[in-house]
Amino acid sequence: MHRGGLGLGPGFRRDERKKKGPRVTTNQPIITFENVTKRFGKMVAVDNVSLSIQEGEFFSLLGPSGCGKTTLLRMLAGFETPTEGRILIDGQDISNTPPNKRPVNMVFQSYAVFPHMSVADNVAYGLKVDRVSKAERDKRVEEALDLVQLHGLALRRPDQLSGGQRQRVALARALVKRPRVLLLDEPLSALDAKLRDQMRTELCTLQEKVGITFIMVTHDQDEALALASRCAVMNRGVLQQVAGPSDLYEFPNSRFVADFIGSVNLFEGVLAVDEPSHAVVKSPDLDCDIFLDHGVTGARGGTVWAALRPEKIELHKRPDGAPPPNMGDCPLGQNAVAGVIKHEAYLGGQSVYEVEIKSGRRIKVVRQNLTRWDQEDFKLGEAVWLGWHACSPAVLLS
Amino acid sequence: MTKLRKSAPGPLEYLRRWQMQAWLAAVGVFLYAPLIALMAFSFNDSRRNIVWNGFTLKYYEKALNNDGLIEAFVNSLTIAALCTVLSVALGAMVALVLWRFRFPGKTVLDGALALPIVVPEICMGVAMLVFFAKVMPWPVGLPWPLNLGAITIAHVSFSFPFVAVVVRARMASFNREMEEAARDLGAGEWRTIKDVILPHMAPSLVAGALLAFTLSLDDFVITFFTAGPDTVTFPVKVYSMVRFSVTPEVNAASTILIVLTVILTAVALKLQGDPAGVAGGHGDKP
Numbered sequence: 001m002h003r004g005g006l007g008l009g010p011g012f013r014r015d016e017r018k019k020k021g022p023r024v025t026t027n028q029p030i031i032t033f034e035n036v037t038k039r040f041g042k043m044v045a046v047d048n049v050s051l052s053i054q055e056g057e058f059f060s061l062l063g064p065s066g067c068g069k070t071t072l073l074r075m076l077a078g079f080e081t082p083t084e085g086r087i088l089i090d091g092q093d094i095s096n097t098p099p100n101k102r103p104v105n106m107v108f109q110s111y112a113v114f115p116h117m118s119v120a121d122n123v124a125y126g127l128k129v130d131r132v133s134k135a136e137r138d139k140r141v142e143e144a145l146d147l148v149q150l151h152g153l154a155l156r157r158p159d160q161l162s163g164g165q166r167q168r169v170a171l172a173r174a175l176v177k178r179p180r181v182l183l184l185d186e187p188l189s190a191l192d193a194k195l196r197d198q199m200r201t202e203l204c205t206l207q208e209k210v211g212i213t214f215i216m217v218t219h220d221q222d223e224a225l226a227l228a229s230r231c232a233v234m235n236r237g238v239l240q241q242v243a244g245p246s247d248l249y250e251f252p253n254s255r256f257v258a259d260f261i262g263s264v265n266l267f268e269g270v271l272a273v274d275e276p277s278h279a280v281v282k283s284p285d286l287d288c289d290i291f292l293d294h295g296v297t298g299a300r301g302g303t304v305w306a307a308l309r310p311e312k313i314e315l316h317k318r319p320d321g322a323p324p325p326n327m328g329d330c331p332l333g334q335n336a337v338a339g340v341i342k343h344e345a346y347l348g349g350q351s352v353y354e355v356e357i358k359s360g361r362r363i364k365v366v367r368q369n370l371t372r373w374d375q376e377d378f379k380l381g382e383a384v385w386l387g388w389h390a391c392s393p394a395v396l397l398s
Numbered sequence: 399m400t401k402l403r404k405s406a407p408g409p410l411e412y413l414r415r416w417q418m419q420a421w422l423a424a425v426g427v428f429l430y431a432p433l434i435a436l437m438a439f440s441f442n443d444s445r446r447n448i449v450w451n452g453f454t455l456k457y458y459e460k461a462l463n464n465d466g467l468i469e470a471f472v473n474s475l476t477i478a479a480l481c482t483v484l485s486v487a488l489g490a491m492v493a494l495v496l497w498r499f500r501f502p503g504k505t506v507l508d509g510a511l512a513l514p515i516v517v518p519e520i521c522m523g524v525a526m527l528v529f530f531a532k533v534m535p536w537p538v539g540l541p542w543p544l545n546l547g548a549i550t551i552a553h554v555s556f557s558f559p560f561v562a563v564v565v566r567a568r569m570a571s572f573n574r575e576m577e578e579a580a581r582d583l584g585a586g587e588w589r590t591i592k593d594v595i596l597p598h599m600a601p602s603l604v605a606g607a608l609l610a611f612t613l614s615l616d617d618f619v620i621t622f623f624t625a626g627p628d629t630v631t632f633p634v635k636v637y638s639m640v641r642f643s644v645t646p647e648v649n650a651a652s653t654i655l656i657v658l659t660v661i662l663t664a665v666a667l668k669l670q671g672d673p674a675g676v677a678g679g680h681g682d683k684p
Binding site: 077078079098099100104105106108109110112114116125126129130170173174177 | 573575576578579580581582583584585586589593594597598
């Protein structure tokens with residue numbers, strides 16, 4: 001099971017929101033990393049990573065810069081060799097196979113379109129090297145250009161193309177070789193915001209159309225969540241968590257993942273009660289106990305962190321003497337804390353508030369702007385109640 | 399209507415200030431006037447070459463019939479051609495090694511490479527003289543063009559570092575992902591060099607070749623020290639002719655050489671800028 005593994009009550013399910021799943025499920029994974037370690041001198045870039053990727057997945061390697069995700073991808077492409085461990089493609093060890101002999105192709109971050117060749121020549125290059133006949137080559141190049149919607153630009157030179165078009169050339173050039181796996185290195189990072197959105201959708205459709213396994217490296221969590229069917233989060237060379245996008249967001253297995261994916265309020269505390277049906281975290285940061293409607297396996301009395309996403313906290317007015325809001329579902333008590341709004345950022349679709357509670361801690365709250373005129377207008381300095389459901393906080397052991 | 403007054407030069411319009419214009423004029427005069435004078439007087443119908451006596455082509459005829467001069471001219475061109483080919487090959491390889499790899503002694507090699515550029519020519523000349531006299535004597539009396547070997551080696555030794563420097567500068571702008579892309583698409587190491595690295599390098603190879611060719615063609619000092627009695631090059635020959643008097647014949651020969659170099663440079667630049675070529679020039683929009 002690749003699920004985060006912590007804080008899951010019986011009522012929770014996996015990624016049903018995500019329609020996409022592996023297209024073909026075979027028993028043998030298409031790619032396997034076996035205890036792969038890569039050192040550059042004393043620096044450990046990738047630290048004992050084991051990972052399997054199934055055929056048809058859109059897999060994403062996610063992490064901050066310098067976390068080893070690119071090194072992992074480059075080892076798969078053959079530009080680096082693992083210091084320890086093996087990499088298997090279709091069950092075959094390719095750790096020491098040169099890049100030109102591997103059934104994978106890559107779309108580079110800079111696209112690396114050959115400037116001295118036309119678009120068609122760029123796309124045909126891989127086939128030419130493979131000595132594919134001229135007739136077949138022409139046919140496949142045309143198909144590939146159609147696939148990325150570049151028909152009509154075949155004779156252009158790369159310096160006459162826009163960034164987005166150059167990326168399509170790079171895509172076509174890799175896909176025309178019909179690789180087992182397509183590697184994408186930060187595919188959207190060089191595009192402007194509008195184009196990035198458009199390419200995001202297109203990459204998804206493209207992957208569904210060609211059915212090739214995609215592996216993408218990105219530092220942009222939005223990109224990973226939007227595109228990937230499964231993500232691996234890395235930090236300092238170590239694999240932190242491998243899960244589907246919603247599992248990563250809702251069931252992170254560590255503070256790092258919780259903090260890296262989206263934004264989060266973390267409260268350090270002690271797990272005071274831990275029963276199968278409920279649990280309580282006492283945090284000195286927070287003026288109240290955190291009640292949970294599910295158990296946390298096995299860390300009673302130990303230090304834990306409660307992770308609370310800003311959009312899962314409700315904001316209520318707190319006129320003098322007003323009782324805490326009723327958050328319903330927990331028999332032990334209400335998850336509510338009093339505070340004062342200290343900062344507000346209006347972002348159009350939503351507003352982000354920072355609320356200071358008695359302990360001095362500021363808590364981030366996101367509120368959707370559901371109507372044009374807000375019925376309940378929250379102002380700076382206003383007294384509020386913060387409330388959340390007992391199922392909302394995730395308890396993290398590390 | 400009143401005449402529009404000329405506005406004062408803006409802060410960055412240096413070319414509209416008279417000081418700058420005077421400077422530019424001076425540069426032009428000192429740079430080109432001697433050359434123009436040399437060419438003009440090659441048509442001068444006068445033995446002494448001091449006063450203009452009328453137009454004539456007879457000194458061209460004389461120069462072209464001067465067997466010694468022609469021989470020296472052919473020697474020079476041959477040496478320059480050989481030197482260019484060898485320097486470009488050697489320089490490009492050195493540049494590739496320095497660009498591509500990290501190895502112990504790289505900084506030493508880097509410094510040693512600059513040595514022939516900075517060492518005074520006269521020292522190089524003496525060094526070559528001693529080398530070919532004591533260490534590796536070049537046999538005398540070999541048939542042409544083998545008799546030019548010593549000079550060619552000497553020329554290559556001081557011109558290939560120039561090629562290496564130019565090529566290396568060009569490679570600094572090479573995107574390593576380009577190379578990886580070729581490998582990724584199935585090309586082996588050699589194929590990658592041929593298909594991706596060489597095309598990127600091409601403009602610098604042309605520039606380097608031009609440099610090597612001109613350096614070799616007009617080198618006097620080092621050639622003077624390495625040339626045997628039977629191997630005379632154009633600059634050495636001209637020097638020996640000029641020692642007695644500057645005749646229009648020398649002017650004529652020099653003019654031919656200048657025209658030749660200009661044509662060669664123009665051709666090289668044209669090749670370099672060819673949009674269908676490898677230099678990455680901007681092609682015509684369809």
